[in-house]
Amino acid sequence: MGLLSNKTALIFGVANDHSIAWGIAKAFAREGAQLAFSYAGEALAKRVRPLAESVSGKWVEPCDVTRDEDIAALFEKVGQELGLIDILIHAVAFANRDELSGPYYNTSREGFRLALDVSCYSFTALVRGSLPHMRPGGSYLTLTYYGAEKAVPHYNVMGVAKAALEASVRYLAADLGPQNLRVNAISAGPIRTLAAAGVAGFKGLYGEFKNLAPLRRNVTIDDVGNAALYLCSDLAAGVTGEVHYVDAGYNVIGVPEPGGGERKE
Numbered sequence: 001m002g003l004l005s006n007k008t009a010l011i012f013g014v015a016n017d018h019s020i021a022w023g024i025a026k027a028f029a030r031e032g033a034q035l036a037f038s039y040a041g042e043a044l045a046k047r048v049r050p051l052a053e054s055v056s057g058k059w060v061e062p063c064d065v066t067r068d069e070d071i072a073a074l075f076e077k078v079g080q081e082l083g084l085i086d087i088l089i090h091a092v093a094f095a096n097r098d099e100l101s102g103p104y105y106n107t108s109r110e111g112f113r114l115a116l117d118v119s120c121y122s123f124t125a126l127v128r129g130s131l132p133h134m135r136p137g138g139s140y141l142t143l144t145y146y147g148a149e150k151a152v153p154h155y156n157v158m159g160v161a162k163a164a165l166e167a168s169v170r171y172l173a174a175d176l177g178p179q180n181l182r183v184n185a186i187s188a189g190p191i192r193t194l195a196a197a198g199v200a201g202f203k204g205l206y207g208e209f210k211n212l213a214p215l216r217r218n219v220t221i222d223d224v225g226n227a228a229l230y231l232c233s234d235l236a237a238g239v240t241g242e243v244h245y246v247d248a249g250y251n252v253i254g255v256p257e258p259g260g261g262e263r264k265e
């Protein structure tokens with residue numbers, strides 16, 4: 001018996017085998033979950049379907065999370081074909097490349113709207129759409145980043161979107177707790193993915209991270225997958241509204257060690 005035996009998880013945000021959502025899918029499959037996947041557009045179908053099949057995920061449906069009609073159609077299918085689900089993973093974000101370089105104050109009105117819509121509002125919209133199909137005891141999880149709390153070079157409007165997303169987690173947790181539904185976020189350290197490649201200077205930030213984080217390493221999609229397993233299983237039945245760090249401890253450091261972390265005893 002795995003930790004997620006008899007549970008069905010619907011996962012948004014697998015683009016390829018580097019995606020954080022894929023790390024989560026692998027951990028869930030290992031613990032016996034039945035997996036269903038949704039992806040953004042037809043271009044991705046070719047990549048997502050074989051991955052889904054490799055973890056026995058037969059249910060793979062498109063949904064552009066900025067379109068209410070897509071979300072409604074998706075959950076109608078969920079009701080017809082999957083029945084009740086236990087877990088929803090939201091690992092989706094987007095901002096225009098030109099909003100992720102240079103100063104934050106250059107963010108355009110449309111760029112701001114798009115980043116907040118895809119990266120923040122979509123979580124609320126998916127939660128609402130899924131409610132009739134969620135089994136009591138169920139769990140929602142989204143992905144965030146430290147740039148929600150502190151200014152990180154070039155993260156810009158995405159940091160603002162993540163701050164709003166983290167606030168959404170708390171409001172949704174308050175709304176849904178009485179129905180025995182939990183809502184949490186994982187704040188992951190930098191991981192090399194398609195989305196991360198859009199942030200100017202990401203390579204440098206990723207490279208420097210392992211010199212500064214207490215564990216002296218980067219985190220992997222498997223680290224995030226295992227933490228997601230805890231948060232979405234009954235092990236975390238008493239946990240909701242949390243932002244849980246999977247960042248090798250980076251967030252607890254106030255001032256980096258002089259000399260770039262090379263410790264002399």
Ligand code: NAP
Pocket residue numbers: 012013014015016018019020021039040041044063064065066090091092093094118143144145187188189190191192193194195196
């Ligand atoms: P990723 O593999 O590129 O995943 C991002 C996903 O969002 C892709 O599947 C993408 O699909 C999807 N998406 C974008 N717009 C969408 C839309 N309108 N409708 C539906 N799906 C859409 O990158 P990732 O790093 O794993 O990102 C997953 C989550 O982790 C994001 O919320 C990200 O901000 C967060 N996160 C990442 C890091 C990091 O360093 N990588 C750190 C902390 C948090 P398309 O490819 O088709 O656009």
